[in-house]
Amino acid sequence: MSELLDTLTKRLGERGVLRDPADMARYVSDWAGDRLGMPLAVARPASTHEVAEVVALCRRHGTHMVPQGGHTGLVAGALPAADGGELVISLERMNRIRAIDPISFTMTVDAGCILEEVKRAAAEHDCDFPLSLGAQGSCQIGGNIATNAGGLNVLRHGMMRQLVLGLEVVLPDGRIWNALNVLHKDNRGYALPQLMLGSEGTLGIVTGAVLKLCPRPDQSRTALLGLPSVAAVIELYARARRDCSDLLTAFELIPRRCLELAMEASPELRDPLDAPYPWYVLMEVAATGPVDLGTMLESLLEHGMEKGLVLDGALAASDAQSQTLWQFRESMLEGQRRRGEHLRTDIAVPISRLPEFVERASQAIMEASPECEIIAYGHVGDGNLHFNILPPTTLPDGAKREHLHALEKRLFALLDTFGGSSAPSTASVAPSVTPISPGSRRWSANSPKASRHCSTPRA
Ligand SMILES: Cc1cc2nc3c(=O)[nH]c(=O)nc-3n(C[C@H](O)[C@H](O)[C@H](O)COP(=O)(O)OP(=O)(O)OC[C@H]3O[C@@H](n4cnc5c(N)ncnc54)[C@H](O)[C@@H]3O)c2cc1C
Known part of the structure; x- marks a missing residue:
């Protein structure tokens, strides 16, 4: 092992390999903080060629690898086993926006780019990269691809699978597979890059991606509504899909308890409606151009109230108010985390x-x-x-x-x-990263997909 680490250090330099337990501390747990792993070392390659070198070396030495993004995955998939035998490969130094084409609405990035930075770079060109989730300040594009992340805007823009046009991947033997396609229409045979979406580090390490952009909305409306039941939530949702057409970007189901957890975690938040309701919906519509979103939303809510689906509601009158409503959605996760060990599904x-x-x-x-x-x-x-x-x-x-x-x-x-x-959930699989016997042909130690619960065959 020390021969491997010495060679790695020679190739990547002192900054590229962390071996001291104190330096590795932030790579041993994820956002939830309820699991601990212990890596052999942490490799921090700064380019695709360096990733390829690390992988080829590990293969030669029979050492198992765990690619790591922003470790916000919540199911411990990015954590190494606790036995100290696996090398963490962190993509954090690969954070370059390689190119933006605002006419073709594409963007090519390193896999270690933080999602929020990608969104910011797109916005500078009056474009939007529509993946939005609570962890966007920390998670990386490579992690979003590996987990096929969804988030708040799936309704309108789909999951990460729908937002990726091309990929660059380091394969298990250290070869670089360049499939950085920028075409929206590409009928050249199989859509092989799609195999990487949701593969969670089991097929290769994503080092670069071509992302699909869309026009940046110049207006949006957010509402928080109180409802009597989940059945009412779904009836309202079905109506909203028709009435708001493609402009509905988010429709979040939230129980009363989550609002309370959010207020516990962020004491500056105040109960948004006059009375408590068993269920809430946080919804948003967004558009570019001359569309009257206010009237559209108000007429939907009037209909909801007439039918007894909506009992009360708050419509944000400014961006600041909208952000406050969204803060409930974000803070409720922190509120749960503070409750210690629990089952997350x-x-x-x-x-x-x-x-x-x-x-x-x-x-x-x-x-x-x-x-x-x-x-x-x-x-x-x-x-x-x-x-x-x-x-x-x-x-x-x-x-x-x-x-x-x-x-x-x-x-x-x-x-x-x-x-x-x-x-996979987190309270049950302990730890989700299992040590592999020597000589195993498995590519990486973390294959949460293998434990995925899925009752119907996936296409
Ligand atoms: C507050 C919060 C809110 C969230 N909200 C949502 C949500 O709304 N929707 C949703 O889908 N998810 C959500 N998530 C979880 C989501 O999956 C992750 O935030 C994100 O997609 C993972 O990215 P990451 O860079 O942190 O990956 P990590 O956690 O570091 O890794 C996740 C998996 O991907 C693998 N991996 C990472 N990088 C690479 C790479 N370059 N190549 C190959 N494999 C790699 C790892 O080995 C691991 O198996 C949320 C998480 C948090 C903490």
């Missing part, structure tokens, strides 16, 4: 069946564990639900994981009957 069910799923899943979980707390929120447009569970506070720390694991099994058994899917 990332589920999808057919949108029309969300109300039934929430009801039946809540019943199944409460029957098994009446003292736990359910926190179910998600992006309605992708049928996405984070059906999270806080364990009973009376349960001793050592018993929590097993308890949550049993609840997760119940939840996933029900999910199967809905034809749903889920990324």
